[in-house]
Amino acid sequence: MTAATKRLFIKTYGCQMNVYDSERMKDVLAPLGYTSIDTADDADLVLLNTCHIREKATEKVFSELGQLKRLKQASGGKMLLGVTGCVAQAEGEEIMRRQPAVDLVLGPQAYHKLPELIARVHRAANERLETDFEVEEKFDALPSDRQVDGPSAFLSVQEGCDKFCSFCVVPYTRGAEFSRSVDAIVAEARALIRKGVREINLLGQNVNAYHGTAPSLEGGDDWTLAQLIRHLAKIDGLDRIRFTTSHPRDMDDDLIAAFGDTEKLMPYLHLPVQAGSDSILKAMNRGHTAQHYVDIIERLRVVRPDMAVTSDFIVGFPGERDEDFEDTMRIVETIDYAAAYSFKYSRRPGTPAADMFAQVPEEVKDERLQRLQALIRDQQTRFNQSQIGKTLPVLVTGTGRNDGQMAGRTPYLQATHFDGTEDLIGQIVDVTMTNATLNSVGGQLARSSEPAL
Ligand code: 5AD
Ligand code: SF4
Numbered sequence: 001m002t003a004a005t006k007r008l009f010i011k012t013y014g015c016q017m018n019v020y021d022s023e024r025m026k027d028v029l030a031p032l033g034y035t036s037i038d039t040a041d042d043a044d045l046v047l048l049n050t051c052h053i054r055e056k057a058t059e060k061v062f063s064e065l066g067q068l069k070r071l072k073q074a075s076g077g078k079m080l081l082g083v084t085g086c087v088a089q090a091e092g093e094e095i096m097r098r099q100p101a102v103d104l105v106l107g108p109q110a111y112h113k114l115p116e117l118i119a120r121v122h123r124a125a126n127e128r129l130e131t132d133f134e135v136e137e138k139f140d141a142l143p144s145d146r147q148v149d150g151p152s153a154f155l156s157v158q159e160g161c162d163k164f165c166s167f168c169v170v171p172y173t174r175g176a177e178f179s180r181s182v183d184a185i186v187a188e189a190r191a192l193i194r195k196g197v198r199e200i201n202l203l204g205q206n207v208n209a210y211h212g213t214a215p216s217l218e219g220g221d222d223w224t225l226a227q228l229i230r231h232l233a234k235i236d237g238l239d240r241i242r243f244t245t246s247h248p249r250d251m252d253d254d255l256i257a258a259f260g261d262t263e264k265l266m267p268y269l270h271l272p273v274q275a276g277s278d279s280i281l282k283a284m285n286r287g288h289t290a291q292h293y294v295d296i297i298e299r300l301r302v303v304r305p306d307m308a309v310t311s312d313f314i315v316g317f318p319g320e321r322d323e324d325f326e327d328t329m330r331i332v333e334t335i336d337y338a339a340a341y342s343f344k345y346s347r348r349p350g351t352p353a354a355d356m357f358a359q360v361p362e363e364v365k366d367e368r369l370q371r372l373q374a375l376i377r378d379q380q381t382r383f384n385q386s387q388i389g390k391t392l393p394v395l396v397t398g399t400g401r402n403d404g405q406m407a408g409r410t411p412y413l414q415a416t417h418f419d420g421t422e423d424l425i426g427q428i429v430d431v432t433m434t435n436a437t438l439n440s441v442g443g444q445l446a447r448s449s450e451p452a453l
Contacts, residue, residue: 008034009043011064014051018085021108022049024355025084028114031350032172040071045080045118050087061087062098069101080121082106082114112352115172116164123176150397151426152240152409153197157185157212157228158204163247165274166285166352167314167345170205179204179212182223182231186215189232196426199240199395199409200232208246208255226254233264239428240395242413244270248288251296260303266411267304268338271296272312276331277324280317283356290331297335308338308383308412315372316345316365318356325368332375338383338412340376344369377438384414384436391432391446392416396424415440 008029012022025047026036040046046068050061061083072079082104083095089107096105104117160174189200202225204210210225223231229241241264248271258265273293275281281289300307313328332340344365347354387410394408394416401407406420408431417440418431430446 006032006034006044007037007042008045008047009037009040010047010049011040012049013057013060013085017108018049018051021085021111022047025049025111025114028111028350028355029118032115032118040068043071043079045082046071047082047084050083050085052086052090057087058091058094061095065095065099065102069099072101080104080118082117084108084111112166112355115350116352119164119172151197151395152199152201152397153192154201154203155185155188155192156180156203157225157243158207158210161205162209163206163249163287164285166283166356167317167348169348169351172350174205177206177209177211179210179222181213182215182228183213185212185228186232186235189235189238193235193237198238198426198428199242200238202228202232202241202243204243205245206247206250207243208250208252224252224254225250226252226258229255229258229265230262233262239264240411241265242268246271248273248286248293248296256296256299257303259300259307266413267306268308268310268411268413269300270310270312273331273335274312274314275317275320275324276327276329277320278327280320280324280327283319284314284317284353290327294331294334306412309335310338311335311340313340313342313372314345315342315368316360318345318353318360319358320345320360320368328372329375332372332379336383337376337379338414339380342369342372342376381436381438383412384438384441387412387414387433387441388436389433391430392443393428394418394431395428396420396426398425410441416443417441418443418445420445 008026010022010025012018026034034045037043048061048064051057065081065083068081072081080103081101083102084106085108088095088105092105092107095102103121106113106117158177158179160177161170162177164171192200208225210228211222212228214220214223215231225243229243232238232241246269251271259267273290274284274286276290278289297309315325315328345360347359392410394410396406396408398407399405399422400417404419405417406422406424408416410416416431420429431443432446433441433443435442
């Protein structure tokens with residue numbers, strides 16, 4: 001993606017520290033396409049990096065802002081105006097109140113938030129941000145193994161993210177949260193079901209922040225994800241509902257309750273926690289503690305004791321000490337995951353974490369990742385083994401690897417194989433589990449829960 005070039009003018013007052021900070025701000029803004037210029041005249045963004053040390057500093061800033069306001073008007077309002085530095089710190093509210101032309105105010109401790117603030121200003125004006133971020137599939141794309149044929153399908157209900165986790169590019173590249181209307185989703189779900197789909201996986205970068213327009217017949221406020229799920233559950237022919245990916249902050253009571261009272265909602269939840277240490281979670285800007293996450297899972301298991309939980313983890317986030325990593329190991333032990341993805345932290349220029357000082361050495365990240373993955377593999381294997389002897393309803397999705405073998409998914413999303421015939425594809429059949437590995441469970445057809453036609 002090539003960003004349109006934007007012009008940045010920073011006027012620096014005061015001490016060497018401010019000069020240094022101005023340079024850092026330029027670096028932080030470069031990935032958003034900003035190049036530095038020497039005059040405010042044609043700038044797209046003007047920052048006054050202020051100093052409080054001399055008397056009347058505030059008044060000077062206001063008189064400067066008065067002139068800049070005229071430039072902003074001449075630009076048709078396009079020019080963004082920001083005040084940073086010590087005056088911003090001391091008089092932030094006063095500045096916003098007295099000079100409405102100012103778009104952002106930022107104290108010296110918060111420069112890493114510049115990209116977020118600028119993204120928010122653009123969003124408020126409904127403008128899309130073009131950035132220079134390299135978009136890596138792994139982090140940014142919706143799952144690529146979209147199954148358009150077969151009995152299981154993805155249905156996109158929400159896009160974008162407003163969370164601004166400090167390591168993540170998505171809020172910049174994908175833009176603000178947007179939810180599709182319930183009517184549009186129901187229409188798409190019905191079309192999928194007509195094509196033979198029986199399981200729908202509701203997709204969104206932040207799917208449980210869903211807040212879509214209520215059905216035209218019902219009117220009223222936007223609906224939550226739980227309301228949407230309960231509504232979809234009434235559609236005949238739709239047997240299984242899943243959703244991904246969720247954020248702990250948006251796990252509301254009703255959504256938790258839905259796992260207990262909505263039979264079609266499968267007992268499986270991908271709920272990334274990223275780390276188990278509160279100080280790392282804070283630096284990640286996740287907005288919740290480890291205990292809050294553990295409480296959510298406990299409440300889910302009260303309403304649905306067999307709940308399978310999965311997560312994403314990042315090891316080696318800047319500043320992660322040994323004891324922080326041990327907290328991550330501990331939360332994994334506490335939750336006992338059915339599966340999890342884990343990544344080494346990778347710097348994404350332009351995100352706040354990329355500029356944090358205490359980057360963790362690569363070999364430390366490697367070591368931590370190996371330990372974490374060994375623990376997760378162990379839990380995943382045990383979870384699969386715990387199904388041996390049980391008879392589970394399996395949605396048959398296709399043929400298996402070996403001749404005469406069929407493949408499907410348990411309610412817990414485990415890949416399953418068993419001997420059977422192709423006419424079972426699209427059916428939900430009972431399979432008694434006889435063996436398990438790290439990545440799958442295997443069994444024998446108990447009895448077809450729906451006799452083949
Ligand atoms: N470094 C490492 N992992 C990342 N993720 C997102 N951004 C980064 C990054 N900069 C991981 C998170 C997220 C998953 C989709 O990718 O764990 O949940
Ligand atoms: Fe990225 Fe997910 Fe955080 Fe949004 S909630 S910023 S998509 S990691």
